[in-house]
Amino acid sequence: MTTYLFYFLAFVSIFCALMVIFAKNPVHSVLYLVLTFFAIAGQYVLLNAQFLAAVHIIVYAGAIMVLFLFVIMLLNLNKETEPHKNIWIKLAAVISGGALMVVLVATLKGSETIQAASQFRPNIGLVKNLGQVLFSQFLLPFELSSILFLAAMVGAVMLGKKEIN
């Protein structure tokens, strides 16, 4: 059952990721990317990372993709405004991306199968454990990320406001 679920989620994520880069309409690309993120969240649940699955759906599918969709609708981009490339450049892009994939897969093919650690703990991804790690070992990066958010917010507001003549 779990194996089939893994294959199904992997197929959905790969198919939707391909549709993201091949869809002509930018709005369709955004919607396929949301589907890809849901499939990846399913993989997180399979991997016993329930907290990250919830955060992933909230942050990516809920916040970032809505931002993308909002900007695409604000700029009124659609199929007609989409710039189209030379067919040879497209072919070169697909070939070089495929070559990278072949190299990665060939590198991983020779690696030995890794099984789960012997002292396997299934509750590692719950909020309690992650919170303990986050607020003990990683307290300084956590506080620094708040400063990063403040800087990003100020920067976005400054970039987005209209010029005063």
Next chain:
Amino acid sequence: MSAIQIIPLNFYILLSAILFSIGVMGVLLRRNAIIIFMSIELMLNAVNLLLVSFSSYHSDGAGQVFVFFIMAVAAAEVSVGLAILVMIYRNTKTTDIDFLNKLKG
């Protein structure tokens, strides 16, 4: 029965590699700057999936905390990047990266 005991780690590494390659392909293939941003998000998510799977297979919570930080940085990056793109669009009326080659050396 969880996936960790049934599915070997190699499958997750393979899935991450495929998703990352699709992201690279999207950056090379598309001309629209917003779609290129979305392909970068795809690559970040491939790496996130890899970190979560390694963290789960080794029963170590630090990898999942790293994913949390990557999400935070990605959210900040997207907000600033989209603000820059909206400003560029206001001035030039396009998001075509072949037109936006002002920074080329």
